[in-house]
Amino acid sequence: xxxxxxxxxxxxxxxxxxxxxxxxxxxxxxxxxxxxxxxxxxxxxxxxxxxxxxxxxxxxxxxxxxxxxxxxxxxxxxxxxxxxxxxxxxxxxxxxxxxxxxxxxxxxxxxxxxxxxxxxxxxxxxxxxxxxxxxxxxxxxxxxxxxxxxxxxxxxxxxxxxxxxxxxxxxxxxxxxxxxxxxxxxxxxxxxxxxxxxxxxxxxxxxxxxxxxxxxxxxxxxxxxxxxxxxxxxxxxxxxxxxxxxxxxxxxxxxxxxxxxxxxxxxxxxxxxxxxxxxxxxxxxxxxxxxxxxxxxxxxxxxxxxxxxxxxxxxxxxxxxxxxxxxxxxxxxxxxxxxxxxxxxxxxxxxxxxxxxxxxxxxxxxxxxxxxxxxxxxxxxxxxxxxxxxxxxxxxxx
Numbered sequence: 001x002x003x004x005x006x007x008x009x010x011x012x013x014x015x016x017x018x019x020x021x022x023x024x025x026x027x028x029x030x031x032x033x034x035x036x037x038x039x040x041x042x043x044x045x046x047x048x049x050x051x052x053x054x055x056x057x058x059x060x061x062x063x064x065x066x067x068x069x070x071x072x073x074x075x076x077x078x079x080x081x082x083x084x085x086x087x088x089x090x091x092x093x094x095x096x097x098x099x100x101x102x103x104x105x106x107x108x109x110x111x112x113x114x115x116x117x118x119x120x121x122x123x124x125x126x127x128x129x130x131x132x133x134x135x136x137x138x139x140x141x142x143x144x145x146x147x148x149x150x151x152x153x154x155x156x157x158x159x160x161x162x163x164x165x166x167x168x169x170x171x172x173x174x175x176x177x178x179x180x181x182x183x184x185x186x187x188x189x190x191x192x193x194x195x196x197x198x199x200x201x202x203x204x205x206x207x208x209x210x211x212x213x214x215x216x217x218x219x220x221x222x223x224x225x226x227x228x229x230x231x232x233x234x235x236x237x238x239x240x241x242x243x244x245x246x247x248x249x250x251x252x253x254x255x256x257x258x259x260x261x262x263x264x265x266x267x268x269x270x271x272x273x274x275x276x277x278x279x280x281x282x283x284x285x286x287x288x289x290x291x292x293x294x295x296x297x298x299x300x301x302x303x304x305x306x307x308x309x310x311x312x313x314x315x316x317x318x319x320x321x322x323x324x325x326x327x328x329x330x331x332x333x334x335x336x337x338x339x340x341x342x343x344x345x346x347x348x349x350x351x352x353x354x355x356x357x358x359x360x361x362x363x364x365x366x367x368x369x370x371x372x373x374x375x376x377x378x379x380x381x382x383x384x385x386x387x388x389x390x391x392x393x394x395x396x397x398x
Contacts, residue, residue: 010075011082015258031072032141038065039135066111069134073107084257085271103140110134146254151243162236166203169232173199173225180218203229250282253347260349263304264324265370273363280359281349286342293340299329301350302370308346312338326370329353 016024041061045052052058080098081091089097098104110133139145152159174195181189188211189195198211202225213222257274260266260281266274282301286292292303292310303326310321320343321327327340328350351359360367 007079008082011079012258014072014076014079015256028141031068032138034065034068035134035137037061039132042132042134069107069111069137073104073111076104076107084261084274088271106133106136106139110137143251143254144248147247147251148244150251151240151247154247155239155243158239159236162232162239165235166232169203169225169228170196170199173203173221173228176221177213177218177225180215180221181213184215199225202226203232205229205233250284250350252285253283255281255283255349259306263306263349265304265326266366269366273366276362277359277366280351280355282352284348284350286346286348288342288344290346291339291341292346292348293328293338295339297339300353301328302326302356303328303340304349306347306349309343310340310346311343312340329356 012021013024013027016028041052041058044050045058077095077098080086081089081094083094083098086094086097099108139149171192174192177198178189178192178195181195182191188198201208201211202222205226213219255278257271257278260274260278261269261271266277269277281304283306286308293299305321305323305325305327307323310325310327312319312321312327321340356367
């Protein structure tokens with residue numbers, strides 16, 4: 001039992017899932033600093049004038065960073081069974097499942113070359129360059145990386161369509177240039193694969209200038225390819241930029257399985273269901289005194305308090321809301337809700353109205369639970385006959 005508690009505590013620290021956990025915050029920022037220092041050292045070590053390879057302190061810093069990353073990897077491997085998605089698995093299978101995740105693979109590549117070099121003679125300079133892979137570890141700690149991943153994932157089908165369009169453009173441009181220029185420049189346009197190099201550099205607006213058309217018709221084909229390239233590049237850029245902006249506006253911090261599984265409304269849900277619910281949540285932060293719901297505002301979201309305290313000033317009495325409490329628009333209910341403001345710095349999870357309808361269709365039991373929680377009178381506050389959603393203070397786990 002003691003080992004289980006220690007493992008759970010280490011998991012909470014590394015995943016930084018418990019709001020207000022000072023130790024987890026310190027470890028989080030310490031690892032970020034170590035990554036940045038290690039990557040900066042790998043970059044500066046390539047400057048011959050600095051001669052960092054011969055510095056004793058430089059080697060000592062690398063050993064400290066290596067030790068920290070190896071320890072982190074081993075601890076993450078040990079606590080893998082505590083992840084909500086792996087708790088139903090045997091410990092060895094949970095750890096094997098963790099090893100195959102992208103984050104674990106990045107961690108392994110970040111430390112494996114240096115560890116191998118301790119047993120086998122290798123080029124130290126090459127190993128230092130491989131330390132640049134550690135920069136990818138920041139993806140685990142950065143909400144910006146996470147937002148970019150979500151943006152690309154959401155628009156993956158549109159981006160795939162853009163890739164197909166770009167490939168079609170490359171093939172058509174290369175074929176046209178092959179037909180026009182193959183006799184005058186057989187060394188450069190003698191085959192369609194040879195012409196594809198010119199087509200790719202032209203469509204992407206790079207234009208190295210090593211291969212250019214010399215005939216009048218070939219230049220017309222080149223001009224048309226340049227214009228088409230502007231359109232083809234604009235499509236994926238616009239898609240990613242729009243999606244990234246939308247994700248950033250809805251996700252102020254990274255939402256994890258462990259965060260959601262600790263909230264009373266979702267604490268007893270299966271990991272598979274949690275995985276389906278996770279994309280529905282938008283994360284939002286509110287500073288002290290900020291209005292979460294303004295007076296007279298129609299409820300358009302369901303809010304679940306993750307951290308902090310809020311105050312709802314209804315017509316009957318003032319209600320305090322804390323971690324795990326739910327307010328706002330709930331399945332089966334509609335109307336205005338009393339104003340809610342943050343008493344402390346607060347983090348909430350929000351589900352939009354359209355996604356709530358999807359939740360009701362896919363998981364009616366969860367929808368019924370949330371509706372029951374809203375109808376339950378707590379703290380002397382009851383649901384009004386106008387069917388407005390009144391925030392309440394939950395006394396028992398949902």
